[in-house]
Amino acid sequence: MFRFIVRRLINIVISLVVLASATFFLMKAVPGNPFLNEKNSQATIDAMMKYYGLDKPLWQQYLTYMKNLFQGELGESLKTPGRFVTDIISQSFGNSLKLGLVAVVVSVIVGVALGMIAAMYNRKLIDKIAVFVAILGISIPNFVVGSVMQYLLGVKVTWFNVAGLAGPMDYVLPTIALSALPIAFITRLTRSSMLEVLTADYIRTAKAKGLSPMRIVLRHGLRNAILPVVTYLGPMSANVITGSVVVEKIYAIAGLGKFFTDSIANRDYPLIMGITLFYAVILMVARFLADIGYALVDPRMKKSKGG
Amino acid sequence: MDNTTDQRRPLPDPKKFIPLKKRENIQQQMAPSYTTWKLAMMKLTSNKFAMAGGVVLILLILMAIFGPMMTKYDFRTTSLLNSFLPPGADHYFGTDDLGRDIFARSWKGAQISLTVGIIAALADVILGIIIGGIMGFFGGKVDEVLNKITEILYSIPYLLVVILLGVVLGQGMLTIIIALSATGWINMAWIVRGQIKQLKNQEYVLAAQAVGSGGFRILFKHLIPNTMGPIIVTMTLTVPSAIFAEAFLSFLGLGVQSPAASWGTMINDSIVSYQLYPWTLLFPAGLLCIAMLAFNIFGDGLRDAFDPKTKVE
Numbered sequence: 001m002f003r004f005i006v007r008r009l010i011n012i013v014i015s016l017v018v019l020a021s022a023t024f025f026l027m028k029a030v031p032g033n034p035f036l037n038e039k040n041s042q043a044t045i046d047a048m049m050k051y052y053g054l055d056k057p058l059w060q061q062y063l064t065y066m067k068n069l070f071q072g073e074l075g076e077s078l079k080t081p082g083r084f085v086t087d088i089i090s091q092s093f094g095n096s097l098k099l100g101l102v103a104v105v106v107s108v109i110v111g112v113a114l115g116m117i118a119a120m121y122n123r124k125l126i127d128k129i130a131v132f133v134a135i136l137g138i139s140i141p142n143f144v145v146g147s148v149m150q151y152l153l154g155v156k157v158t159w160f161n162v163a164g165l166a167g168p169m170d171y172v173l174p175t176i177a178l179s180a181l182p183i184a185f186i187t188r189l190t191r192s193s194m195l196e197v198l199t200a201d202y203i204r205t206a207k208a209k210g211l212s213p214m215r216i217v218l219r220h221g222l223r224n225a226i227l228p229v230v231t232y233l234g235p236m237s238a239n240v241i242t243g244s245v246v247v248e249k250i251y252a253i254a255g256l257g258k259f260f261t262d263s264i265a266n267r268d269y270p271l272i273m274g275i276t277l278f279y280a281v282i283l284m285v286a287r288f289l290a291d292i293g294y295a296l297v298d299p300r301m302k303k304s305k306g307g
Numbered sequence: 308m309d310n311t312t313d314q315r316r317p318l319p320d321p322k323k324f325i326p327l328k329k330r331e332n333i334q335q336q337m338a339p340s341y342t343t344w345k346l347a348m349m350k351l352t353s354n355k356f357a358m359a360g361g362v363v364l365i366l367l368i369l370m371a372i373f374g375p376m377m378t379k380y381d382f383r384t385t386s387l388l389n390s391f392l393p394p395g396a397d398h399y400f401g402t403d404d405l406g407r408d409i410f411a412r413s414w415k416g417a418q419i420s421l422t423v424g425i426i427a428a429l430a431d432v433i434l435g436i437i438i439g440g441i442m443g444f445f446g447g448k449v450d451e452v453l454n455k456i457t458e459i460l461y462s463i464p465y466l467l468v469v470i471l472l473g474v475v476l477g478q479g480m481l482t483i484i485i486a487l488s489a490t491g492w493i494n495m496a497w498i499v500r501g502q503i504k505q506l507k508n509q510e511y512v513l514a515a516q517a518v519g520s521g522g523f524r525i526l527f528k529h530l531i532p533n534t535m536g537p538i539i540v541t542m543t544l545t546v547p548s549a550i551f552a553e554a555f556l557s558f559l560g561l562g563v564q565s566p567a568a569s570w571g572t573m574i575n576d577s578i579v580s581y582q583l584y585p586w587t588l589l590f591p592a593g594l595l596c597i598a599m600l601a602f603n604i605f606g607d608g609l610r611d612a613f614d615p616k617t618k619v620e
Contacts, residue, residue: 139596140599141599143555144574144592147592148592151585151588155582242467246558267474
């Protein structure tokens with residue numbers, strides 16, 4: 001277990017260094033420079049280049065950039081000078097995090113419940129409906145879910161606010177848009193693993209003991225069928241984060257995703273780089289935790305890794 | 308050891324040996340045997356759901372080719388006097404903010420979305436087969452190093468890479484294809500690698516080695532063709548995710564730019580207007596969902612068809 005954690009941590013660090021270097025050189029490969037616009041004279045541009053250290057040789061810039069990164073500095077926004085990328089992230093991430101966590105919890109609960117019901121009524125109508133709903137959830141992009149719901153429930157029937165994140169009701173639409181895809185995936189995973197588990201001998205034993213079907217599924221089946229869902233938690237956080245980028249755009253929520261889309265539209269390179277790296281860290285940490293969670297839940301992992 | 312002394316099983320009476328009647332058509336009494344491909348095709352064609360998905364796909368492809376010819380309007384022509392016309396006999400799907408015909412734009416969008424999806428999936432397959440094949444077949448150090456590299460690449464969230472490349476390379480269809488295949492091949496490579504590792508200890512590989520075939524010949528002539536099932540399934544399921552990624556990028560303003568149309572671009576353009584003119588969103592979004600749904604359903608059917616556990620119904 002310890003070796004496993006160390007190996008994964010080393011991997012994460014290498015991946016981050018690769019990504020950080022890649023972002024750096026990619027951004028440098030963009031033609032022109034960020035201060036190029038008709039208002040700035042050549043002298044101003046030179047002065048700004050000097051101020052930001054962009055006149056130094058590339059390798060020196062790279063080293064400074066990496067050194068700053070290790071100290072947790074991500075630089076300054078170019079479009080709103082004086083605002084630091086780390087400040088923007090710390091101010092806006094709260095909203096995204098709240099929304100993301102709600103979406104994760106809702107996805108797991110709804111997805112597992114749907115998958116369980118589908119497996120219990122295998123090949124019956126309920127199962128077929130659940131399978132079809134799952135494939136719908138996988139096929140309909142979150143920005144379509146988001147904008148169609150905004151139109152139907154926010155504009156046509158004014159049950160919800162079309163934008164913002166002021167009260168608890170404002171969470172409903174963004175959460176549905178964010179969790180549609182994870183719910184679909186979790187439903188499929190739970191259904192197929194539950195179907196497999198339900199044919200196991202100990203389930204037959206439980207039936208023979210006369211336990212109720214509900215009790216069998218909840219106490220004996222779910223415990224084993226939940227394993228694939230745990231492995232999905234890592235990739236799911238990726239879906240929720242990339243989803244939040246578009247959902248925040250649709251519902252005009254002042255979260256990190258909104259700043260990310262804005263920074264892309266403005267070509268605000270330090271902000272793009274900073275948020276990309278921040279997202280990468282979050283995702284890798286989420287995957288890492290999911291892996292550890294899996295190792296803890298799965299008794300086979302404990303044994304083979306020597307506890 | 309003398310068998311005749313075994314008291315527990317006395318030899319049967321020789322008179323009871325009656326020659327078996329000669330049976331004609333012994334073949335008929337056995338279950339018919341099919342090749343993997345034939346069996347997969349039978350399972351697929353008996354799956355109505357998957358076949359419906361396939362039919363919708365063919366229709367979409369036909370409309371992508373012929374749709375733009377079915378209206379007198381060009382997808383680029385703007386006419387500000389005719390902006391936001393509702394769907395009708397003239398403009399089948401209505402017009403957008405600049406008075407462009409949404410019917411023509413939708414099918415032009417279908418061309419772009421389907422092309423991006425299919426080319427990106429093909430690029431994934433080619434890269435994945437080559438790299439995954441090498442990893443699986445040669446094993447050892449080569450596999451270890453390549454596996455480490457792919458593991459690191461894979462841990463970097465792919466949409467972030469796509470966004471970064473989109474920012475750097477500028478907008479356009481080619482960018483999206485490059486960005487999508489830069490990361491998309493990893494999954495395919497792992498699938499090919501796993502398959503090849505399983506297959507390379509089979510007798511026919513040994514036989515090929517015995518007659519003196521070289522490594523690459525065995526890999527591409529004997530092993531890869533036998534992994535085609537999972538490869539095709541993965542490819543079919545890669546297409547919708549590539550279509551989604553294209554739409555996602557275009558929705559963020561990083562993809563195909565107006566006046567060219569992709570479904571994502573059209574949805575993005577409609578964001579400012581759909582609350583009043585819902586058809587600007589409805590048609591591109593609906594087509595995008597239908598295309599993804601059809602690919603997913605068809606891909607699921609293919610996966611079931613190649614899965615030895617499912618039976619012909």
